[in-house]
Amino acid sequence: MRFSHMLIPTTKEVPNDATLPSHIYLIRGGFIQNVGGSGLYNFLPLGKRVLDTVRAIAKEELDAAGCQEVDLAFVTPASLWEESGRYEKYGKELLRLKDRKENAFVLGPTHEEMMVNLVRHTVRSYKQLPINLYQIKTKFRDEIRPRFGLMRGREFLMKDGYSFHKDAEDMKINGFDNMERAYRRIFDRLGLDYRIVEADSGAIGGSGSKEFMVLAESGEDTIVVCDHCSYGANIEAAKRAPKPAPVYADDEAPEMTRTDFHTPGVTTIDALAEFFHIDSHHLIKAVAKKALYDEGVEKIVLFFIRGNDALEETKACNAVDANELIDISEEALRAAGLTPGYMGFNALPEGVIFRMDQELRGENNLIMGANRAEYHTIGVQMPDVSEHYADLVAVQAGDVCSHCGGTLRHTKGIEVGHIFQLGTRYSEPMGATFLDENGKAKPYEMGTYGIGISRLLAAIIEQHHDDRGCIWTPNTAPFAVEIIISNVKKEAEREAGEALYAQLKAAGVEVLLDDRPERFGSKMSDYELIGIPLAVVIGKKLAEGQAEIIVREGLDRVDHPVDTLFDAVMKRL
Protein backbone atom coordinates (compact mmCIF):
# COMPACT_ATOMS: atom_id res chain seq x y z
CA MET A 1 0.00 0.00 0.00
CA ARG A 2 1.19 3.48 -0.83
CA PHE A 3 0.99 6.05 1.91
CA SER A 4 0.19 8.68 -0.69
CA HIS A 5 -2.98 6.84 -1.66
CA MET A 6 -4.11 5.79 1.76
CA LEU A 7 -6.38 7.82 4.01
CA ILE A 8 -4.16 8.33 7.05
CA PRO A 9 -5.05 11.69 8.56
CA THR A 10 -2.29 12.10 11.13
CA THR A 11 -2.31 15.22 13.25
CA LYS A 12 0.05 17.09 15.48
CA GLU A 13 -2.71 18.33 17.70
CA VAL A 14 -3.90 16.28 20.62
CA PRO A 15 -7.67 16.08 20.85
CA ASN A 16 -8.49 18.03 24.00
CA ASP A 17 -10.68 15.34 25.50
CA ALA A 18 -8.04 12.66 25.11
CA THR A 19 -6.05 11.80 28.19
CA LEU A 20 -4.93 8.23 27.63
CA PRO A 21 -2.04 7.36 25.32
CA SER A 22 -4.19 4.93 23.38
CA HIS A 23 -6.86 7.53 22.78
CA ILE A 24 -4.35 10.20 21.78
CA TYR A 25 -2.29 8.01 19.47
CA LEU A 26 -5.18 6.22 17.81
CA ILE A 27 -6.71 9.58 16.92
CA ARG A 28 -3.44 11.32 16.05
CA GLY A 29 -2.25 8.36 14.02
CA GLY A 30 -5.40 8.39 11.93
CA PHE A 31 -6.65 5.00 13.07
CA ILE A 32 -10.01 6.21 14.27
CA GLN A 33 -12.13 9.31 14.06
CA ASN A 34 -14.55 10.63 16.62
CA VAL A 35 -18.11 11.10 15.46
CA GLY A 36 -19.76 14.03 17.18
CA GLY A 37 -18.40 13.15 20.57
CA SER A 38 -20.28 10.78 22.80
CA GLY A 39 -18.41 7.53 22.42
CA LEU A 40 -18.91 6.90 18.72
CA TYR A 41 -15.95 6.27 16.45
CA ASN A 42 -15.30 5.61 12.81
CA PHE A 43 -12.53 3.20 11.95
CA LEU A 44 -10.31 4.62 9.22
CA PRO A 45 -8.24 2.37 6.95
CA LEU A 46 -5.37 1.87 9.40
CA GLY A 47 -7.67 1.20 12.33
CA LYS A 48 -9.78 -1.13 10.26
CA ARG A 49 -6.70 -3.17 9.34
CA VAL A 50 -5.78 -3.64 12.99
CA LEU A 51 -9.35 -4.39 13.95
CA ASP A 52 -9.60 -7.05 11.25
CA THR A 53 -6.32 -8.56 12.36
CA VAL A 54 -7.40 -8.85 15.98
CA ARG A 55 -10.74 -10.22 14.89
CA ALA A 56 -9.08 -12.79 12.65
CA ILE A 57 -6.85 -14.02 15.47
CA ALA A 58 -9.86 -14.41 17.75
CA LYS A 59 -11.75 -16.26 15.05
CA GLU A 60 -8.90 -18.62 14.28
CA GLU A 61 -8.46 -19.67 17.88
CA LEU A 62 -12.17 -19.98 18.57
CA ASP A 63 -12.76 -22.08 15.49
CA ALA A 64 -9.79 -24.23 16.47
CA ALA A 65 -11.40 -24.70 19.88
CA GLY A 66 -14.55 -26.02 18.28
CA CYS A 67 -16.70 -22.90 18.26
CA GLN A 68 -18.93 -21.93 15.37
CA GLU A 69 -19.44 -18.39 14.16
CA VAL A 70 -22.95 -17.08 13.59
CA ASP A 71 -24.35 -13.61 13.11
CA LEU A 72 -27.48 -12.63 15.01
CA ALA A 73 -29.89 -9.82 14.29
CA PHE A 74 -28.72 -6.59 15.84
CA VAL A 75 -32.18 -5.21 16.55
CA THR A 76 -33.76 -7.69 18.91
CA PRO A 77 -37.38 -8.00 20.04
CA ALA A 78 -37.93 -6.73 23.56
CA SER A 79 -40.14 -9.72 24.25
CA LEU A 80 -37.07 -11.94 24.48
CA TRP A 81 -35.64 -9.66 27.11
CA GLU A 82 -38.87 -9.80 29.03
CA GLU A 83 -38.68 -13.59 29.01
CA SER A 84 -35.30 -13.55 30.70
CA GLY A 85 -36.32 -10.81 33.08
CA ARG A 86 -33.55 -8.50 31.96
CA TYR A 87 -35.69 -5.95 30.14
CA GLU A 88 -36.07 -4.08 33.40
CA LYS A 89 -32.97 -5.21 35.20
CA TYR A 90 -30.49 -4.14 32.56
CA GLY A 91 -31.03 -0.44 33.14
CA LYS A 92 -30.50 2.54 30.96
CA GLU A 93 -27.49 1.18 29.10
CA LEU A 94 -29.99 -0.79 27.08
CA LEU A 95 -31.12 1.30 24.14
CA ARG A 96 -34.82 0.64 23.70
CA LEU A 97 -36.68 1.62 20.59
CA LYS A 98 -39.97 1.14 18.86
CA ASP A 99 -40.75 0.49 15.25
CA ARG A 100 -43.54 2.14 13.26
CA LYS A 101 -46.04 -0.33 14.65
CA GLU A 102 -45.04 0.54 18.19
CA ASN A 103 -43.42 -2.83 18.76
CA ALA A 104 -40.62 -2.68 21.30
CA PHE A 105 -37.05 -3.59 20.39
CA VAL A 106 -33.65 -3.22 21.92
CA LEU A 107 -30.23 -2.72 20.37
CA GLY A 108 -28.33 -5.72 21.60
CA PRO A 109 -25.63 -4.96 24.15
CA THR A 110 -25.10 -8.72 24.55
CA HIS A 111 -27.00 -11.62 23.13
CA GLU A 112 -27.77 -14.33 25.68
CA GLU A 113 -31.47 -14.14 24.92
CA MET A 114 -31.02 -14.21 21.17
CA MET A 115 -28.67 -17.13 21.34
CA VAL A 116 -30.88 -19.13 23.69
CA ASN A 117 -33.75 -18.43 21.36
CA LEU A 118 -31.73 -19.69 18.41
CA VAL A 119 -30.73 -22.87 20.16
CA ARG A 120 -34.07 -23.71 21.74
CA HIS A 121 -35.61 -23.80 18.29
CA THR A 122 -32.91 -25.96 16.77
CA VAL A 123 -31.37 -28.21 19.40
CA ARG A 124 -33.61 -30.88 20.90
CA SER A 125 -31.42 -33.73 22.06
CA TYR A 126 -28.45 -34.26 24.32
CA LYS A 127 -26.83 -35.91 21.31
CA GLN A 128 -26.46 -32.48 19.73
CA LEU A 129 -24.62 -31.12 22.75
CA PRO A 130 -22.33 -29.53 23.59
CA ILE A 131 -22.46 -26.69 21.14
CA ASN A 132 -20.55 -23.44 21.26
CA LEU A 133 -21.69 -20.51 19.12
CA TYR A 134 -20.24 -17.04 18.85
CA GLN A 135 -20.43 -13.87 16.87
CA ILE A 136 -18.16 -10.91 16.39
CA LYS A 137 -20.43 -7.98 16.06
CA THR A 138 -21.00 -4.36 16.87
CA LYS A 139 -22.75 -3.87 20.16
CA PHE A 140 -24.45 -0.82 21.53
CA ARG A 141 -24.55 0.20 25.15
CA ASP A 142 -25.84 3.59 26.06
CA GLU A 143 -23.02 4.14 28.51
CA ILE A 144 -23.60 6.62 31.28
CA ARG A 145 -20.30 8.19 30.58
CA PRO A 146 -18.40 7.18 27.47
CA ARG A 147 -14.73 8.12 27.60
CA PHE A 148 -11.17 7.14 26.85
CA GLY A 149 -11.74 6.61 23.14
CA LEU A 150 -12.16 2.99 22.22
CA MET A 151 -11.81 1.96 25.84
CA ARG A 152 -15.35 2.85 26.71
CA GLY A 153 -17.33 3.75 23.66
CA ARG A 154 -21.06 3.34 23.34
CA GLU A 155 -20.73 1.42 20.12
CA PHE A 156 -18.03 -1.22 20.11
CA LEU A 157 -17.00 -4.46 18.51
CA MET A 158 -17.36 -7.43 20.78
CA LYS A 159 -16.97 -11.12 20.36
CA ASP A 160 -19.68 -12.83 22.35
CA GLY A 161 -19.86 -16.60 22.64
CA TYR A 162 -22.30 -18.97 24.28
CA SER A 163 -22.00 -22.64 25.01
CA PHE A 164 -24.77 -25.12 25.72
CA HIS A 165 -24.25 -28.32 27.68
CA LYS A 166 -26.12 -31.27 29.08
CA ASP A 167 -24.85 -30.77 32.61
CA ALA A 168 -22.75 -28.50 34.76
CA GLU A 169 -19.69 -30.72 34.64
CA ASP A 170 -19.61 -30.71 30.86
CA MET A 171 -20.12 -26.96 30.87
CA LYS A 172 -17.13 -26.50 33.16
CA ILE A 173 -14.82 -28.81 31.24
CA ASN A 174 -15.85 -28.44 27.61
CA GLY A 175 -17.13 -24.91 27.86
CA PHE A 176 -15.54 -22.76 30.52
CA ASP A 177 -12.11 -24.38 30.78
CA ASN A 178 -11.89 -24.83 27.04
CA MET A 179 -12.61 -21.15 26.51
CA GLU A 180 -10.06 -20.14 29.11
CA ARG A 181 -7.43 -22.00 27.11
CA ALA A 182 -8.61 -20.48 23.82
CA TYR A 183 -8.56 -17.00 25.36
CA ARG A 184 -5.03 -17.52 26.61
CA ARG A 185 -3.94 -18.40 23.11
CA ILE A 186 -5.67 -15.34 21.68
CA PHE A 187 -4.15 -12.89 24.14
CA ASP A 188 -0.75 -14.57 23.87
CA ARG A 189 -0.80 -14.14 20.12
CA LEU A 190 -1.80 -10.52 20.47
CA GLY A 191 1.35 -10.00 22.53
CA LEU A 192 -0.36 -8.77 25.67
CA ASP A 193 0.75 -8.93 29.27
CA TYR A 194 -2.41 -10.00 31.05
CA ARG A 195 -3.68 -11.68 34.15
CA ILE A 196 -6.66 -13.95 34.65
CA VAL A 197 -8.59 -12.93 37.73
CA GLU A 198 -11.65 -14.03 39.65
CA ALA A 199 -14.56 -11.73 39.00
CA ASP A 200 -17.99 -10.68 40.00
CA SER A 201 -20.69 -11.93 37.68
CA GLY A 202 -22.51 -8.64 37.42
CA ALA A 203 -25.70 -8.01 35.53
CA ILE A 204 -25.34 -11.02 33.28
CA GLY A 205 -25.81 -13.33 36.23
CA GLY A 206 -24.54 -16.78 36.93
CA SER A 207 -21.67 -17.95 39.05
CA GLY A 208 -18.00 -18.64 38.59
CA SER A 209 -16.47 -16.09 36.30
CA LYS A 210 -13.02 -14.99 35.33
CA GLU A 211 -11.79 -11.82 33.73
CA PHE A 212 -8.82 -11.37 31.45
CA MET A 213 -7.11 -8.20 32.51
CA VAL A 214 -4.49 -6.41 30.49
CA LEU A 215 -2.17 -4.87 33.03
CA ALA A 216 -1.93 -1.14 32.50
CA GLU A 217 -1.77 1.85 34.81
CA SER A 218 -4.66 3.47 33.00
CA GLY A 219 -6.97 0.50 33.51
CA GLU A 220 -10.40 1.27 34.86
CA ASP A 221 -10.53 -1.83 37.01
CA THR A 222 -8.70 -2.32 40.25
CA ILE A 223 -7.41 -5.82 40.61
CA VAL A 224 -5.97 -7.50 43.64
CA VAL A 225 -2.94 -9.70 43.11
CA CYS A 226 -0.82 -11.72 45.47
CA ASP A 227 2.90 -11.12 45.41
CA HIS A 228 3.58 -14.71 46.40
CA CYS A 229 1.13 -16.99 44.60
CA SER A 230 -0.86 -16.72 41.38
CA TYR A 231 -4.03 -15.43 43.06
CA GLY A 232 -5.65 -12.53 41.28
CA ALA A 233 -9.15 -11.09 41.52
CA ASN A 234 -11.12 -8.07 40.57
CA ILE A 235 -11.57 -5.88 43.64
CA GLU A 236 -15.29 -6.57 43.27
CA ALA A 237 -14.70 -10.24 44.02
CA ALA A 238 -11.39 -10.30 45.84
CA LYS A 239 -11.03 -12.31 49.02
CA ARG A 240 -8.51 -12.08 51.80
CA ALA A 241 -7.63 -13.85 54.97
CA PRO A 242 -9.50 -12.30 57.92
CA LYS A 243 -7.87 -9.12 59.02
CA PRO A 244 -5.81 -9.75 62.15
CA ALA A 245 -6.37 -7.61 65.21
CA PRO A 246 -3.66 -5.10 66.04
CA VAL A 247 -0.85 -6.50 68.13
CA TYR A 248 -0.95 -5.32 71.72
CA ALA A 249 1.74 -5.43 74.31
CA ASP A 250 0.89 -7.89 77.07
CA ASP A 251 -2.84 -8.18 77.62
CA GLU A 252 -3.97 -4.78 76.59
CA ALA A 253 -6.54 -5.88 74.01
CA PRO A 254 -9.63 -3.81 74.77
CA GLU A 255 -12.30 -5.25 77.02
CA MET A 256 -15.47 -3.49 77.97
CA THR A 257 -18.85 -4.12 79.46
CA ARG A 258 -21.79 -3.25 77.37
CA THR A 259 -23.17 0.22 77.95
CA ASP A 260 -24.21 3.33 76.05
CA PHE A 261 -21.65 6.08 76.18
CA HIS A 262 -22.23 9.80 75.68
CA THR A 263 -20.21 10.86 72.62
CA PRO A 264 -21.33 14.35 71.57
CA GLY A 265 -19.95 15.55 68.23
CA VAL A 266 -18.20 12.26 67.58
CA THR A 267 -19.64 11.28 64.23
CA THR A 268 -16.73 9.88 62.27
CA ILE A 269 -14.61 6.80 62.68
CA ASP A 270 -11.47 8.86 63.14
CA ALA A 271 -13.08 10.96 65.84
CA LEU A 272 -14.44 7.87 67.53
CA ALA A 273 -11.04 6.16 67.54
CA GLU A 274 -9.52 9.23 69.07
CA PHE A 275 -12.31 9.65 71.62
CA PHE A 276 -11.91 6.14 72.99
CA HIS A 277 -8.15 5.88 72.29
CA ILE A 278 -8.77 2.68 70.45
CA ASP A 279 -7.70 1.19 67.14
CA SER A 280 -10.43 1.57 64.51
CA HIS A 281 -10.25 -2.20 64.08
CA HIS A 282 -12.60 -2.41 67.09
CA LEU A 283 -15.11 0.10 65.75
CA ILE A 284 -18.09 -0.68 63.59
CA LYS A 285 -18.62 1.59 60.63
CA ALA A 286 -22.12 1.98 59.24
CA VAL A 287 -22.42 2.72 55.53
CA ALA A 288 -25.90 3.67 54.37
CA LYS A 289 -27.10 3.18 50.81
CA LYS A 290 -30.34 3.15 48.97
CA ALA A 291 -30.94 -0.16 47.20
CA LEU A 292 -32.97 -0.16 44.01
CA TYR A 293 -35.07 -3.14 42.96
CA ASP A 294 -37.39 -4.00 40.11
CA GLU A 295 -40.58 -2.04 39.64
CA GLY A 296 -39.20 1.02 41.38
CA VAL A 297 -38.92 -0.56 44.82
CA GLU A 298 -36.38 1.22 47.03
CA LYS A 299 -35.03 0.22 50.41
CA ILE A 300 -32.64 1.84 52.80
CA VAL A 301 -29.89 -0.52 53.71
CA LEU A 302 -27.09 -0.26 56.25
CA PHE A 303 -23.82 -2.10 55.89
CA PHE A 304 -21.73 -2.67 58.98
CA ILE A 305 -18.02 -3.17 58.57
CA ARG A 306 -14.89 -2.64 60.59
CA GLY A 307 -13.81 0.92 61.14
CA ASN A 308 -10.61 0.28 59.23
CA ASP A 309 -12.31 -1.35 56.25
CA ALA A 310 -14.00 0.12 53.21
CA LEU A 311 -17.25 -1.02 51.67
CA GLU A 312 -16.94 -2.76 48.31
CA GLU A 313 -20.08 -1.64 46.56
CA THR A 314 -20.50 -4.54 44.18
CA LYS A 315 -20.25 -7.03 47.02
CA ALA A 316 -22.70 -4.96 49.01
CA CYS A 317 -25.11 -4.83 46.11
CA ASN A 318 -24.97 -8.59 45.74
CA ALA A 319 -25.46 -9.05 49.48
CA VAL A 320 -28.88 -7.43 49.32
CA ASP A 321 -29.73 -8.75 45.87
CA ALA A 322 -30.37 -5.25 44.57
CA ASN A 323 -30.17 -4.00 41.01
CA GLU A 324 -28.17 -1.04 42.10
CA LEU A 325 -26.97 0.87 45.15
CA ILE A 326 -27.02 4.62 45.22
CA ASP A 327 -25.88 7.16 47.76
CA ILE A 328 -28.41 8.48 50.21
CA SER A 329 -28.60 11.91 51.77
CA GLU A 330 -28.49 12.59 55.49
CA GLU A 331 -31.94 14.14 55.24
CA ALA A 332 -33.34 10.94 53.80
CA LEU A 333 -31.73 8.98 56.61
CA ARG A 334 -33.27 11.23 59.24
CA ALA A 335 -36.62 10.95 57.51
CA ALA A 336 -36.34 7.19 57.89
CA GLY A 337 -35.71 7.56 61.60
CA LEU A 338 -31.95 7.08 61.50
CA THR A 339 -29.32 9.22 63.14
CA PRO A 340 -26.36 9.89 60.84
CA GLY A 341 -23.11 9.55 62.72
CA TYR A 342 -24.64 7.30 65.36
CA MET A 343 -26.04 4.36 63.44
CA GLY A 344 -25.87 0.79 64.68
CA PHE A 345 -27.74 -2.42 64.09
CA ASN A 346 -29.63 -2.46 67.39
CA ALA A 347 -33.06 -0.83 67.56
CA LEU A 348 -33.24 -0.06 63.89
CA PRO A 349 -36.34 1.66 62.57
CA GLU A 350 -38.90 -0.38 60.66
CA GLY A 351 -38.15 -0.99 56.97
CA VAL A 352 -34.39 -0.53 57.20
CA ILE A 353 -32.47 -3.65 56.25
CA PHE A 354 -28.87 -4.34 57.10
CA ARG A 355 -25.92 -6.65 56.49
CA MET A 356 -22.74 -7.17 58.44
CA ASP A 357 -19.34 -8.09 57.18
CA GLN A 358 -18.57 -11.78 57.67
CA GLU A 359 -15.27 -11.04 59.36
CA LEU A 360 -17.14 -9.44 62.25
CA ARG A 361 -18.92 -12.66 63.10
CA GLY A 362 -18.09 -13.92 66.56
CA GLU A 363 -16.34 -10.69 67.53
CA ASN A 364 -17.02 -8.79 70.71
CA ASN A 365 -15.77 -5.75 72.60
CA LEU A 366 -16.70 -3.52 69.70
CA ILE A 367 -17.98 0.04 69.60
CA MET A 368 -20.90 1.05 67.43
CA GLY A 369 -23.51 3.79 67.08
CA ALA A 370 -26.41 3.43 69.51
CA ASN A 371 -29.05 4.63 67.04
CA ARG A 372 -29.72 7.71 69.10
CA ALA A 373 -28.06 11.08 68.88
CA GLU A 374 -24.76 11.54 70.70
CA TYR A 375 -24.51 7.98 71.98
CA HIS A 376 -22.36 5.02 71.01
CA THR A 377 -22.67 1.55 72.43
CA ILE A 378 -19.49 -0.01 73.74
CA GLY A 379 -18.88 -3.67 74.44
CA VAL A 380 -20.95 -4.74 71.47
CA GLN A 381 -21.10 -8.45 70.72
CA MET A 382 -21.93 -9.56 67.22
CA PRO A 383 -25.14 -11.56 66.86
CA ASP A 384 -24.84 -15.05 65.50
CA VAL A 385 -27.40 -14.95 62.70
CA SER A 386 -26.06 -16.31 59.42
CA GLU A 387 -28.33 -14.42 57.03
CA HIS A 388 -27.11 -11.09 58.35
CA TYR A 389 -23.55 -11.74 57.30
CA ALA A 390 -21.93 -11.38 53.90
CA ASP A 391 -18.58 -10.48 52.39
CA LEU A 392 -18.80 -6.71 52.14
CA VAL A 393 -15.35 -5.22 52.33
CA ALA A 394 -12.85 -4.08 49.76
CA VAL A 395 -9.56 -5.89 49.98
CA GLN A 396 -6.86 -3.38 50.78
CA ALA A 397 -3.22 -3.30 49.82
CA GLY A 398 -1.26 -5.13 52.49
CA ASP A 399 -4.06 -7.56 53.36
CA VAL A 400 -3.17 -11.22 53.59
CA CYS A 401 -3.77 -13.70 50.80
CA SER A 402 -6.21 -16.40 51.83
CA HIS A 403 -4.51 -18.93 49.60
CA CYS A 404 -0.88 -18.67 50.57
CA GLY A 405 -0.52 -16.08 53.31
CA GLY A 406 1.35 -13.75 50.98
CA THR A 407 0.75 -10.02 50.79
CA LEU A 408 -1.93 -8.66 48.50
CA ARG A 409 -1.53 -5.51 46.49
CA HIS A 410 -3.60 -3.49 44.05
CA THR A 411 -2.90 -3.00 40.40
CA LYS A 412 -4.87 -1.66 37.48
CA GLY A 413 -6.21 -3.64 34.59
CA ILE A 414 -8.21 -3.26 31.42
CA GLU A 415 -10.89 -5.87 31.13
CA VAL A 416 -10.60 -7.38 27.66
CA GLY A 417 -12.23 -10.74 28.22
CA HIS A 418 -14.74 -12.25 30.59
CA ILE A 419 -15.84 -15.87 30.83
CA PHE A 420 -18.87 -16.97 32.85
CA GLN A 421 -20.37 -20.18 34.04
CA LEU A 422 -23.95 -19.18 33.54
CA GLY A 423 -25.76 -22.34 34.50
CA THR A 424 -29.45 -22.19 33.72
CA ARG A 425 -29.86 -18.49 34.39
CA TYR A 426 -31.33 -17.93 30.90
CA SER A 427 -32.31 -21.36 29.68
CA GLU A 428 -34.70 -21.97 32.54
CA PRO A 429 -36.81 -18.81 32.44
CA MET A 430 -36.84 -18.94 28.67
CA GLY A 431 -37.96 -22.55 28.61
CA ALA A 432 -34.96 -23.69 26.59
CA THR A 433 -34.71 -27.42 27.15
CA PHE A 434 -33.41 -30.59 25.53
CA LEU A 435 -34.20 -34.24 26.09
CA ASP A 436 -31.58 -36.09 28.08
CA GLU A 437 -30.64 -39.78 27.94
CA ASN A 438 -33.77 -40.64 29.92
CA GLY A 439 -36.04 -38.67 27.65
CA LYS A 440 -36.56 -35.97 30.27
CA ALA A 441 -36.61 -32.28 29.41
CA LYS A 442 -33.78 -30.34 31.04
CA PRO A 443 -32.66 -26.73 30.67
CA TYR A 444 -29.26 -26.28 29.06
CA GLU A 445 -26.29 -25.58 31.26
CA MET A 446 -24.72 -22.55 29.67
CA GLY A 447 -21.50 -20.64 29.58
CA THR A 448 -20.97 -17.19 28.13
CA TYR A 449 -17.74 -15.67 26.94
CA GLY A 450 -16.87 -12.16 25.78
CA ILE A 451 -13.91 -10.39 24.25
CA GLY A 452 -13.80 -6.64 23.68
CA ILE A 453 -12.35 -6.62 20.19
CA SER A 454 -12.31 -2.86 19.62
CA ARG A 455 -11.26 -2.25 23.20
CA LEU A 456 -8.27 -4.48 22.54
CA LEU A 457 -6.84 -1.90 20.16
CA ALA A 458 -6.79 0.56 23.02
CA ALA A 459 -5.45 -2.04 25.44
CA ILE A 460 -2.60 -2.97 23.11
CA ILE A 461 -1.55 0.65 22.82
CA GLU A 462 -1.88 1.31 26.54
CA GLN A 463 0.65 -1.43 27.02
CA HIS A 464 2.79 -0.79 23.94
CA HIS A 465 3.64 2.82 23.26
CA ASP A 466 6.30 5.40 23.97
CA ASP A 467 6.28 9.19 23.95
CA ARG A 468 6.30 9.25 20.16
CA GLY A 469 3.37 7.01 19.46
CA CYS A 470 2.10 3.49 19.00
CA ILE A 471 4.28 0.39 19.02
CA TRP A 472 2.14 -2.39 17.60
CA THR A 473 2.95 -5.93 18.56
CA PRO A 474 4.13 -8.13 15.65
CA ASN A 475 0.78 -9.87 15.20
CA THR A 476 -1.38 -6.77 15.47
CA ALA A 477 0.47 -4.21 13.35
CA PRO A 478 -1.45 -2.72 10.42
CA PHE A 479 1.62 -3.41 8.26
CA ALA A 480 4.65 -5.56 8.87
CA VAL A 481 7.11 -3.04 7.49
CA GLU A 482 7.18 0.53 6.23
CA ILE A 483 9.56 1.83 3.60
CA ILE A 484 10.32 5.52 3.91
CA ILE A 485 11.69 7.26 0.85
CA SER A 486 13.42 10.26 2.33
CA ASN A 487 13.14 12.54 -0.71
CA VAL A 488 10.86 11.36 -3.48
CA LYS A 489 12.31 13.89 -5.88
CA LYS A 490 15.61 12.06 -5.89
CA GLU A 491 15.26 9.44 -8.59
CA ALA A 492 17.74 7.05 -7.05
CA GLU A 493 15.99 7.02 -3.67
CA ARG A 494 12.65 6.62 -5.28
CA GLU A 495 13.81 3.72 -7.45
CA ALA A 496 15.46 1.90 -4.58
CA GLY A 497 12.35 2.30 -2.44
CA GLU A 498 10.03 1.19 -5.21
CA ALA A 499 12.23 -1.82 -5.96
CA LEU A 500 12.20 -3.02 -2.36
CA TYR A 501 8.47 -2.35 -2.15
CA ALA A 502 7.83 -4.51 -5.22
CA GLN A 503 10.03 -7.29 -3.88
CA LEU A 504 8.33 -7.36 -0.48
CA LYS A 505 4.88 -7.24 -1.98
CA ALA A 506 5.75 -10.10 -4.30
CA ALA A 507 6.89 -12.06 -1.26
CA GLY A 508 3.48 -11.52 0.34
CA VAL A 509 4.67 -9.07 2.99
CA GLU A 510 2.22 -6.40 4.21
CA VAL A 511 4.24 -3.33 3.37
CA LEU A 512 3.51 0.38 3.46
CA LEU A 513 5.53 2.64 1.15
CA ASP A 514 5.82 6.24 2.29
CA ASP A 515 6.16 7.90 -1.11
CA ARG A 516 4.70 11.26 -0.12
CA PRO A 517 6.42 14.47 -1.19
CA GLU A 518 6.77 15.48 2.44
CA ARG A 519 9.88 16.42 4.31
CA PHE A 520 11.87 13.72 6.02
CA GLY A 521 10.90 14.95 9.47
CA SER A 522 7.17 14.61 8.95
CA LYS A 523 7.54 11.16 7.50
CA MET A 524 9.61 9.96 10.44
CA SER A 525 7.19 11.47 12.92
CA ASP A 526 4.28 9.82 11.19
CA TYR A 527 6.14 6.52 11.18
CA GLU A 528 6.78 6.77 14.90
CA LEU A 529 3.21 7.80 15.57
CA ILE A 530 1.69 4.96 13.55
CA GLY A 531 4.04 2.45 15.07
CA ILE A 532 4.72 -0.20 12.46
CA PRO A 533 7.28 -2.59 14.00
CA LEU A 534 9.93 -2.26 11.30
CA ALA A 535 10.97 0.48 8.89
CA VAL A 536 13.50 0.88 6.12
CA VAL A 537 14.71 4.39 5.33
CA ILE A 538 16.05 5.02 1.86
CA GLY A 539 17.83 8.33 2.14
CA LYS A 540 21.07 10.14 1.81
CA LYS A 541 23.19 7.15 2.71
CA LEU A 542 22.08 5.62 -0.57
CA ALA A 543 25.08 7.32 -2.18
CA GLU A 544 27.24 4.93 -0.17
CA GLY A 545 25.01 2.02 -1.07
CA GLN A 546 23.44 1.98 2.42
CA ALA A 547 19.92 2.14 3.78
CA GLU A 548 18.75 2.25 7.35
CA ILE A 549 16.70 -0.34 9.17
CA ILE A 550 14.72 0.95 12.13
CA VAL A 551 13.07 -1.11 14.81
CA ARG A 552 10.11 0.83 16.21
CA GLU A 553 10.48 -0.63 19.69
CA GLY A 554 13.38 1.36 21.09
CA LEU A 555 13.97 3.10 17.75
CA ASP A 556 17.26 1.26 17.18
CA ARG A 557 18.79 1.97 13.78
CA VAL A 558 21.34 0.03 11.80
CA ASP A 559 22.78 0.69 8.37
CA HIS A 560 22.51 -2.05 5.84
CA PRO A 561 23.74 -2.43 2.24
CA VAL A 562 20.93 -1.75 -0.20
CA ASP A 563 21.62 -4.74 -2.39
CA THR A 564 20.83 -7.22 0.37
CA LEU A 565 18.06 -5.20 2.02
CA PHE A 566 15.31 -7.57 1.00
CA ASP A 567 16.90 -10.55 2.73
CA ALA A 568 17.66 -8.48 5.80
CA VAL A 569 14.06 -7.34 6.08
CA MET A 570 12.67 -10.82 5.52
CA LYS A 571 14.92 -12.14 8.25
CA ARG A 572 13.55 -9.64 10.75
CA LEU A 573 9.86 -10.22 10.09
Added chain:
RNA sequence: CGGAGUGUGGCGCAGUCUGGUAGCGCACCUGCUUUGGGAGCAGGGGGUCGAAGGUUCGAGUCCUUUCACUCCGACCA
Protein backbone atom coordinates in the same frame (compact mmCIF):
# COMPACT_ATOMS: atom_id res chain seq x y z
C1' C B 1 -28.59 11.63 37.90
C1' G B 2 -25.36 14.85 41.16
C1' G B 3 -21.25 18.53 40.87
C1' A B 4 -17.95 21.72 37.41
C1' G B 5 -17.26 23.73 32.59
C1' U B 6 -17.46 24.58 27.21
C1' G B 7 -20.17 25.57 22.51
C1' U B 8 -16.99 30.96 17.28
C1' G B 9 -14.08 28.11 9.49
C1' G B 10 -11.90 20.88 9.33
C1' C B 11 -8.90 21.02 14.33
C1' G B 12 -7.17 24.11 18.59
C1' C B 13 -8.43 28.85 20.45
C1' A B 14 -9.00 34.64 21.15
C1' G B 15 -12.95 38.07 20.99
C1' U B 16 -18.11 38.10 25.42
C1' C B 17 -16.86 41.47 31.37
C1' U B 18 -17.32 47.20 28.71
C1' G B 19 -22.72 45.80 22.17
C1' G B 20 -20.40 49.19 16.75
C1' U B 21 -18.63 45.82 9.81
C1' A B 22 -15.65 38.17 12.94
C1' G B 23 -9.80 37.26 14.16
C1' C B 24 -5.19 34.01 15.27
C1' G B 25 -2.44 29.26 14.91
C1' C B 26 -2.62 24.52 12.52
C1' A B 27 -4.74 22.15 8.34
C1' C B 28 -6.35 23.04 3.07
C1' C B 29 -5.60 25.15 -2.38
C1' U B 30 -1.95 27.69 -6.21
C1' G B 31 3.11 29.06 -7.51
C1' C B 32 8.37 29.25 -6.59
C1' U B 33 12.30 27.74 -3.37
C1' U B 34 13.43 23.77 0.11
C1' U B 35 14.13 17.98 1.49
C1' G B 36 17.79 13.34 7.43
C1' G B 37 13.58 15.40 12.20
C1' G B 38 6.80 18.19 11.45
C1' A B 39 10.34 24.12 6.09
C1' G B 40 10.32 29.44 3.71
C1' C B 41 8.12 33.33 0.74
C1' A B 42 3.91 35.09 -1.99
C1' G B 43 -1.12 34.55 -3.13
C1' G B 44 -5.98 32.15 -2.03
C1' G B 45 -10.61 29.56 -0.33
C1' G B 46 -13.58 28.52 3.74
C1' G B 47 -17.53 30.67 9.52
C1' U B 48 -26.25 30.47 9.80
C1' C B 49 -20.65 32.61 16.21
C1' G B 50 -24.90 25.32 19.10
C1' A B 51 -30.49 26.43 18.50
C1' A B 52 -34.99 29.40 19.42
C1' G B 53 -37.00 33.74 21.28
C1' G B 54 -36.25 38.68 23.35
C1' U B 55 -33.81 43.80 24.46
C1' U B 56 -31.49 47.45 21.02
C1' C B 57 -30.76 51.95 15.61
C1' G B 58 -27.28 47.82 15.95
C1' A B 59 -26.06 41.31 19.39
C1' G B 60 -20.60 36.46 18.87
C1' U B 61 -21.11 40.01 23.08
C1' C B 62 -26.87 41.62 27.20
C1' C B 63 -31.66 38.68 28.92
C1' U B 64 -34.84 34.08 28.71
C1' U B 65 -35.49 29.19 27.12
C1' U B 66 -33.40 24.94 25.01
C1' C B 67 -29.94 21.39 22.94
C1' A B 68 -25.25 19.21 22.64
C1' C B 69 -20.56 18.03 24.28
C1' U B 70 -16.44 17.72 27.86
C1' C B 71 -14.43 16.97 32.90
C1' C B 72 -15.04 14.62 38.33
C1' G B 73 -18.29 10.25 40.89
C1' A B 74 -22.12 5.19 40.30
C1' C B 75 -22.19 0.95 34.56
C1' C B 76 -19.30 -2.77 31.55
C1' A B 77 -16.22 -6.09 26.68
